[in-house]
Amino acid sequence: MIISIIGGTDGLGKWFASFLKNRGYDVLVSGRDVIKGKEVEKELGVTYTNNNIDAAEKGDIVIISVPINVTESVIKEVAPHVKKGSLLMDITSIKERPAKLMAEFSKTGVFVLPTHPMFGPETPSLNRQVVILTPTEKEKTNPFFEKIKEFLEIEGAKVIVVSPKEHDKIMGVVQGLTHFVYISLGSTLKDLGIDIKESRNFASPIYELMINIIARIIGQNPYLYADIQMHNPQIKTIHETFIKNCENISEIVQNKDRDSFVENMKNSARHFGNETKRGLNCSNKAVYAISKETEKLIKSVGKEIGLKHIYSENVHYGILKEVYADNIVLKQNEKEVLLNISNVSLMEDKELEEWKIKNLEKYFVDISVLFKKDVDLNIILELLTHKFEIEVIDTYYGDKIDENDLSATFRISSYEKEDLKKLEETFNKIIENIGGKLRY
Structure with a gap:
């Protein structure tokens, strides 16, 4: 099966090209920039063409992944060339108009499935991500629909099925209103001349969350956000309603x-119902998570830790040297690495150990010790495992040692070769203090 991605050299199109290639599909991507296309071809192992029609003709599945403002023209260009029995999809955030155009310009026998992935190209996988499918009632009976839905769910995605019209109405609020509010807040702080970094020193947890969300949104592709605001027919009514409420409260x-202010808040709370309690719990959880992780980091100074980058999932492993402001200083071998707290998450002990086993070489030293024959090695081992990564690899009694003695060989392991000598010295002191004798 060949999957053609129109606009697959950048953004979410490139993300899907990489994702699907890694799942074993033959992927063909198109894009206007030949240099970038060739780079993506080499990077991902996909096939590149700068001819959209050629890509559409070859694809068993054709995915249109272009900016919203050119989606309609690209649909009109490529839809007539998608072969009968194939699947045509778009992954833009507006659905009603693209759905009508794909149905109108496609040949009879082409299955159309307008789709909206609710995540960006920095997302590491489909796991726990929302994907919205907006087929017509007729399209729901096509075998392609169930196959795509099942594929997404197996990959861990949460799949929502609604009509294109209902999608645009909901997205007008979920995306349109949300972006509008936070972009407006960013502009307001700019016009007020607020030093954002300085303001964090005075911040309540909720202000901190708000600043982070504003920064997240205004730091994204402004052209995409402009298109979301300008191409959804529901946006005008939503803006007018929001501005009217701002003016009224002001x-x-x-x-x-x-009294009117209090009544306004009470009316909104009544409309939210039980969601007010849920919102309080969720926001408390977010605030707690931020402060708790910082607290755990501070307590881990001087200890071995693993930090996973929240987007790339790359792991940074070493000794935590310092935590200050928004930064972490990690000592890796003889180097010091500076990381931003907001970009990484602290790995749990079990997760870190699994990563170390998979990625690091382990070094060891074997030490033989004489004990009295009736010693309980399980008790000795239980004592030592609090201090070392240790196991008993051999026991012996007989020739060459006293008949009342038992020889036990311990293996001490470490991922840091230079630590073995210090670990051995500590082990020897403990053994001497519990009645054991080293064998040389």
């Missing part, structure tokens, strides 16, 4: 009408 405040 007027209440200017008039010092405390």
Whole structure:
């Protein structure tokens, strides 16, 4: 099966090209920039063409992944060339208009499935990501629909099925209103001349969360966000309603009408119902998670830790030297690495150990010790495992040692070769203090 991705040399199109190639599919990508296309071809092991029609004709599945403002023109260009029995998809965040155009310009026998992945190209996998499918009632009976839905669910995605019209209505709020509010807040802070970094020193946890969300949104591709605002027909009504409420609340405040302000909040709370409690719990959880991880990092100074990058999932392993402001200083061998706290998460002990086993070479030293014959080695081992990664690899009694003695050989392991000498010295002191004698 050949999967053609129109606009597969950048952004989410490139993400799907990599993802599907890694799942064993033959992937063909198209894009206007030949230099970039050749680089992606080499990087991902896919096939590149700068001819959209050629890509559409060859694909058993054709995915349109281009900016919203050119989606309609690209659909009109490629849809007539998708072969009968194939699947045509788009992955833009507006669905009603693209759905109509794909159905209108495709040949009879082409299955159309407008799709909206609710994540960006920095996402490491489909696991726990939301993907919205917007087929017509007729399209739901096509075998392709169940295959795509099943594939996504097996990969761990949460799949939501709605009509294109319902999608755009909901997205007008979920994306349109959300982006509009936070972009407006960013502009307001700019016009007020607020030093964002300085303001964090005075921040409540909720302000800190708000600043992080604003920064996350305004740091994204502004052209994409402009298109989301300007191409959804529901946005005009949503903006008008929001601005009307802002003006109303502002007027209440200017008039010092405390009763009206309280009534406004109460009415909104009644509309939210039980979601107010859920929102409080979720926001508390977010605040707690941020402060708790920072606290754990501070307590881990001087200890061995693993930090996983939240986007790339690359692991940084070493001794935590210092935590200050938003930064972590990690000592890796003889180098010091500076990391931003917001970009990494602290790995749990079990997860770190699994990573070390898979990625690091382990070194060891074997030490033989004489004990009295009736010693319980399990008790000795239980004592030592609190201090070392240790196991008994051999026991012996007989020739060459006293008949009342038992020889036990311990193996001490470490991922740091230079630590073995110090570990051996510590082990020897403990053994001498519990009645054991080293064998040389």
